[in-house]
Amino acid sequence: xxxxxxxxxxxxxxxxxxxxxxxxxxxxxxxxxxxxxxxxxxxxxxxxxxxxxxxxxxxxxxxxxxxxxxxxxxxxxxxxxxxxxxxxxxxxxxxxxxxxxxxxxxxxxxxxxxxxxxxxxxxxxxxxxxxxxxxxxxxxxxxxxxxxxxxxxxxxxxxxxxxxxxxxxxxxxxxxxxxxxxxxxxxxxxxxxxxxxxxxxxxxxxxxxxxxxxxxxxxxxxxxxxxxxxxxxxxxxxxxxxxxxxxxxxxxxxxxxxxxxxxxxxxxxxxxxxxxxxxxxxxxxxxxxxxxxxxxxxxxxxxxxxxxxxxxxxxxxxxxxxx
Amino acid sequence: xxxxxxxxxxxxxxxxxxxxxxxxxxxxxxxxxxxxxxxxxxxxxxxxxxxxxxxxxxxxxxxxxxxxxxxxxxxxxxxxxxxxxxxxxxxxxxxxxxxxxxxxxxxxxxxxxxxxxxxxxxxxxxxxxxxxxxxxxxxxxxxxxxxxxxxxxxxxxxxxxxxxxxxxxxxxxxxxxxxxxxxxxxxxxxxxxxxxxxxxxxxxxxxxxxxxxxxxxxxxxxxxxxxxxxxxxxxxxxxxxxxxxxxxxxxxxxxxxxxxxxxxxxxxxxxxxxxxxxxxxxxxxxxxxxxxxxxxxxxxxxxxxxxxxxxxxxxxxxxxxxxxxxxxxxxxxxxxxxxxxxxxxxxxxxxxxxxxxxxxxxxxxxxxxxxxxxxxxxxxxxxxxxxxxxxxxxxx
Numbered sequence: 216x217x218x219x220x221x222x223x224x225x226x227x228x229x230x231x232x233x234x235x236x237x238x239x240x241x242x243x244x245x246x247x248x249x250x251x252x253x254x255x256x257x258x259x260x261x262x263x264x265x266x267x268x269x270x271x272x273x274x275x276x277x278x279x280x281x282x283x284x285x286x287x288x289x290x291x292x293x294x295x296x297x298x299x300x301x302x303x304x305x306x307x308x309x310x311x312x313x314x315x316x317x318x319x320x321x322x323x324x325x326x327x328x329x330x331x332x333x334x335x336x337x338x339x340x341x342x343x344x345x346x347x348x349x350x351x352x353x354x355x356x357x358x359x360x361x362x363x364x365x366x367x368x369x370x371x372x373x374x375x376x377x378x379x380x381x382x383x384x385x386x387x388x389x390x391x392x393x394x395x396x397x398x399x400x401x402x403x404x405x406x407x408x409x410x411x412x413x414x415x416x417x418x419x420x421x422x423x424x425x426x427x428x429x430x431x432x433x434x435x436x437x438x439x440x441x442x443x444x445x446x447x448x449x450x451x452x453x454x455x456x457x458x459x460x461x462x463x464x465x466x467x468x469x470x471x472x473x474x475x476x477x478x479x480x481x482x483x484x485x486x487x488x489x490x491x492x493x494x495x496x497x498x499x500x501x502x503x504x505x506x507x508x509x510x511x512x513x514x515x516x517x518x519x520x521x522x523x524x525x526x527x528x529x530x531x532x533x534x535x536x537x538x
Numbered sequence: 539x540x541x542x543x544x545x546x547x548x549x550x551x552x553x554x555x556x557x558x559x560x561x562x563x564x565x566x567x568x569x570x571x572x573x574x575x576x577x578x579x580x581x582x583x584x585x586x587x588x589x590x591x592x593x594x595x596x597x598x599x600x601x602x603x604x605x606x607x608x609x610x611x612x613x614x615x616x617x618x619x620x621x622x623x624x625x626x627x628x629x630x631x632x633x634x635x636x637x638x639x640x641x642x643x644x645x646x647x648x649x650x651x652x653x654x655x656x657x658x659x660x661x662x663x664x665x666x667x668x669x670x671x672x673x674x675x676x677x678x679x680x681x682x683x684x685x686x687x688x689x690x691x692x693x694x695x696x697x698x699x700x701x702x703x704x705x706x707x708x709x710x711x712x713x714x715x716x717x718x719x720x721x722x723x724x725x726x727x728x729x730x731x732x733x734x735x736x737x738x739x740x741x742x743x744x745x746x747x748x749x750x751x752x753x754x755x756x757x758x759x760x761x762x763x764x765x766x767x768x769x770x771x772x773x774x775x776x777x778x779x780x781x782x783x784x785x786x787x788x789x790x791x792x793x794x795x796x797x798x799x800x801x802x803x804x805x806x807x808x809x810x811x812x813x814x815x816x817x818x819x820x821x822x823x824x825x826x827x828x829x830x831x832x833x834x835x836x837x838x839x840x841x842x843x844x845x846x847x848x849x850x851x852x853x854x855x856x857x858x859x860x861x862x863x864x865x866x867x868x869x870x871x872x873x874x875x876x877x878x879x880x881x882x883x884x885x886x887x888x889x890x891x892x893x894x895x896x897x898x899x900x901x902x903x904x905x906x907x908x909x910x911x912x913x914x915x916x917x918x919x920x921x922x923x924x925x926x927x928x929x930x931x932x933x934x
Contacts (some may be wrong), residue, residue: 336870342899364899365565365933380740387696389670393742393782395789397815405870405896450787452817475817511870532711533735534663 310425313439316465317458318420322353323496325526329362329519334406335512344404345518349526354417356531367404373536377417378410384536391533400452407483407504407513411452412472422449423456433459434468434486444478454478464497466490481507494522562595566606567933575925577622582923584644585613590651605653612644623922624844625915631841636760639767642848652699662707668699671718673733673746674793674809675782678861678879679827679853681795681807682746682778684729685720687850690861690879691890691908691927702729712737720750727751727771741783748776752799754852757845767845772801789813805831807853820866832857836884836916856883856917871896879918886912886919900933 327349334342345363350356357374361367369386381394399411411418419425423443431440438459445454455478457471468487474480483506487499502515529535569588574581592606620640621629632640654667674680678693686697702720709715713736720729729750736743752774759768778795793809811825832854833839839855846852859882865875872895880887888910895903907926910918 334870340871340898342871342896365567366900366902368565376740380737385694388672388694390672393675393789393791395784395787395813397787397789397813400815400817400819401821402819402867405867509870528711529708532708533714534706534708 308427308439310427310441313427313441313460313465314419314423314425314443314458317460317467318417320465320497322417323522324351324353325522325524326350327519327521327524327526328517331516331518332404332406332408333514333516334404335514337510342405344406349530351526351528351531356528358531358535361404371536372410373531373533374410375531381410382533382536389537391536397450407506407509407511408515409452412483412485412504418451419443419456422446422451428457430462431459434488436461436463436468438462438468453482461490464490466497466499468499483507493520496522561597562593564591564593565934566591567931569929569931571927571929573925573927575923577923581925582615582618584615584618586644587611587613600658602656602658603654604656606651607648608651609648611646616644618642618644620845620848623848624841625919625921628839628841628844628915631758633758633760639760640845654699662705665702665704665706668701669704670697671700671702671704671720672697674778675742675744675780675791675811676793676809676827677791677811677823677825679793679807679809679825679829681793681809681829682744682748682776682780684748684750684752684774684776687853691877691888691906722751739783741781744780746776746778746780746795748774748778750774750776754846755849757842770801772799774799787814803831805829807831820864822865823861823863825861827854827859827861828857829854830857832883834858834883836886839915839917854917856881858882859917865892881912881917884912884916886910886916888918897930902931904929904931 327347329345329347332344332346334344336342343364344361344367346359346361348357348359350358355375355377357378358371359374360369360371369384371384373382373384374380378399379396381396381398383392383394384390385392400409402408403410403413422445424446426442426444428440428442431438433440436459438461441456441458441460443456443458445451452475453472454475455473457473458467459469460467466487467485468490470485471481472483472485474482483504485502485504487502489500490497491500492498498517498520500517500520503512504515505512567588567590569586569590571586571588573584573586576582588608588610590606590608592604594602594604596602618641620642621632621637650668652668652670654665654669657664657666671683671685673683673685678688678690680686680688685700688697689695700720702718704716704718707715713734716731716733716735718729718731718733720731722728729748731746731748733744733746750773751771753769753771755767756770757767760766761768775798776795778793780791780793782789782791784790789812791809791811794806796804796806798804806828807830808828809825811823813821813823815821831852833843834857836856843852843855847855860880861877862880863875863877865873867873872893875892875894877890877892878887879890888908890906890908892906893904897903905926905928907924909924910920910922912918912920914921
């Protein structure tokens with residue numbers, strides 16, 4: 216049956232994209248997740264620019280067109296890229312939308328990583344830790360176990376309910392200690408990361424109100440710039456964050472942390488680099504936290520990462536913690 | 539000495555051979571420690587060196603074997619006369635001719651501290667052998683722990699292993715049922731434990747029942763047969779509960795135990811504690827402890843009270859006490875703190891400044907000073923001696 220010709224105005228396409236975007240968490244990243252095949256007439260006022268059948272394939276990061284003859288395709292594609300894309304992706308994404316996408320990126324269904332953490336002190340000394348971590352239910356359950364150095368080997372931390380419940384296991388005394396959520400403010404093995412910084416579930420959404428600022432280039436990437444202000448009922452350790460999010464993949468390439476009491480006092484800066492796509496998920500293999508106050512830095516390097524693997528619930532229990 | 543060095547060398551060689559096999563880990567630490575105390579205008583020093591060698595082997599997914607061998611040597615003032623610390627009227631209770639038995643010797647020791655095998659089945663874990671038994675949620679005091687008594691100035695130091703058979707049965711992801719049997723000479727004298735641990739909302743709970751023979755001594759009577767003070771074994775039946783969680787943003791915990799005694803008065807113990815980490819990284823903790831076995835009037839402390847406390851047979855001799863700790867990371871490698879233990883019942887206290895320093899990845903230094911502020915006869919009397927301790931530990 217011949218399709219009925221439909222004129223898609225720019226706002227209509229925008230709505231279409233928004234609908235697709237709202238479903239995007241359900242689609243696998245970097246896969247085409249939606250196709251629209253229509254005979255369309257592009258108009259500029261009353262002037263018909265072109266009539267053709269096009270197919271728009273949309274996913275988070277891509278608008279692709281096909282159909283018509285190649286020349287027309289190029290023209291239309293060019294039009295879409297030059298006119299539509301900046302309009303659709305530049306204007307309609309609110310601060311909330313972007314933070315949600317950053318949150319989705321961090322909170323994959325399951326993950327396992329082996330990481331090396333190197334602390335560089337004010338005196339230039341280094342301390343190195345290697346640990347393994349497992350997470351399930353989009354970061355709702357987390358288990359971290361230290362492998363090196365010997366001093367902390369087999370020490371483990373279990374975080375459930377988005378780190379509202381924390382237990383620590385000390386192998387030397389074989390004790391498991393339940394910690395209150397304030398323990399998240401403590402430095403992770405004396406590093407520049409607090410447990411809170413390591414990201415716990417929906418922290419960016421639950422603890423902060425986002426506001427989109429003017430886009431900027433940062434670390435060579437075109438970025439959305441956001442200001443996240445602490446919500447009144449939150450007890451998070453920072454009054455606000457400034458976040459630069461790469462437009463292409465929603466990786467927060469730089470995050471500035473501001474003092475708890477003085478929103479003008481820049482406390483720490485986190486820089487993500489060596490971004491690779493692993494199991495279809497853009498992943499920063501190297502993260503450095505610079506402490507502006509203490510003039511120290513901690514580098515976190517991912518040695519191994521796997522996503523969407525099978526993890527038993529029994530891992531995330533006291534029995535699993537002591538293993 | 540030579541004999542034991544040979545044993546140690548043999549043990550090390552054996553371990554090396556075992557470690558050469560797959561899935562066997564060999565690790566441990568060496569610790570050097572100096573302790574000092576100002577007693578009767580003399581500063582006494584005791585040095586110790588400890589080598590701990592750990593062996594852990596996951597023979598398969600479901601079978602783990604772990605053991606550790608400790609070798610400790612003491613130097614300096616290796617014999618401490620307890621009577622030097624005690625008030626004159628308490629010393630008067632000492633039976634004539636037994637003064638020499640109030641000397642606390644620090645002799646070189648070597649022993650297998652832990653050695654157990656853990657079998658992990660789908661629905662339960664079975665641990666058999668000498669193993670650490672850690673009970674309760676308290677930081678300094680644990681009313682439900684009848685197996686260990688922590689050092690007041692160093693409460694996080696590892697506890698010795700106990701021979702036991704332990705069965706842990708997870709009941710879903712929230713609950714665990716545990717039974718433990720620690721054998722003695724007869725079934726009747728052996729320790730038995732049952733415990734149910736679980737989680738409700740953001741709180742952990744446990745209910746514990748224990749039966750164990752409490753072997754404390756009467757330090758006013760001498761047993762010439764055993765050439766020691768008279769042992770007064772008595773069966774102790776304990777029913778306890780503990781919890782830990784969060785309330786109004788504070789970490790909170792509590793532990794309670796009621797003890798039915800076979801040969802002496804029943805008593806109960808209670809611990810309530812809270813902690814908090816400020817955004818500027820300072821950590822603060824307060825813990826209150828009540829022991830109805832303790833006395834409310836320091837004039838009543840007798841020789842048995844003092845000796846049982848020093849010999850770690852009894853957790854406290856005063857009824858009510860508070861432990862408070864403030865700790866702050868002074869630099870990225872060093873944290874400093876100060877703790878105080880205040881005996882409410884006799885109004886005396888000790889101040890304990892502490893220091894933790896990470897010298898390198900596997901070397902840490904821990905030190906504390908202790909200053910007592912209390913009249914003679916009180917728990918933290920000045921006459922108990924101000925002093926301190928410094929410990930360097932190298933992990934391998």
